Amino acid sequence: MKFATLLVLFAALTPLSVHAEADRQHVPADGRGAGGVNPAYSAAVLAGKTLYVAGTTDRGPIAGDTASLAAKRVLDSVKRAVEAGGLKMDDLVWVQIFSSDLADYAAFNDVYRTYFKGPMPARAYLGVDHLLGGAKFEVMGIAVKP
Numbered sequence: 001m002k003f004a005t006l007l008v009l010f011a012a013l014t015p016l017s018v019h020a021e022a023d024r025q026h027v028p029a030d031g032r033g034a035g036g037v038n039p040a041y042s043a044a045v046l047a048g049k050t051l052y053v054a055g056t057t058d059r060g061p062i063a064g065d066t067a068s069l070a071a072k073r074v075l076d077s078v079k080r081a082v083e084a085g086g087l088k089m090d091d092l093v094w095v096q097i098f099s100s101d102l103a104d105y106a107a108f109n110d111v112y113r114t115y116f117k118g119p120m121p122a123r124a125y126l127g128v129d130h131l132l133g134g135a136k137f138e139v140m141g142i143a144v145k146p
Contacts, residue, residue, distance in 0.1 A: 024045055026045050027043045028042060043080075043084065046085045049144055051085040051086075051087050053142065054140060055139065057137065058073040060133035065136075067101070070136040074139050075112065087145060092142070093141075095141040097139050098138040099125060121141065
């Protein structure tokens with residue numbers, strides 16, 4: 001009797017899982033991972049109306065680089081992933097920023113606010129010891145289609 005119940009439950013839920021997978025769109029990573037490493041992840045995944053943007057970095061130090069230039073590079077990368085998923089930066093509802101130097105907070109914010117027209121997403125700004133490839137910033141987020 002237990003086996004029959006499990007079989008019926010499995011049969012009932014299988015179409016839901018197949019449908020859920022069909023509702024997912026994967027935005028491929030651009031192949032330029034930190035330190036030149038080819039990334040083994042999607043840049044973003046759209047599930048229903050929600051876009052999950054993977055962590056992306058400014059791709060490491062460049063001679064003469066400033067926090068502002070690194071912030072622009074990382075945010076341009078986030079913007080490409082968001083737009084490839086069919087959304088806009090103003091559709092972001094949550095953002096998490098990792099910074100290898102908390103002294104870069106003001107410089108990052110000066111650049112960050114230029115990427116939004118409407119209300120700002122909820123966010124966290126976290127200091128970390130170091131980031132992959134010597135990056136200054138890593139940013140990830142969640143966007144929702146209106």
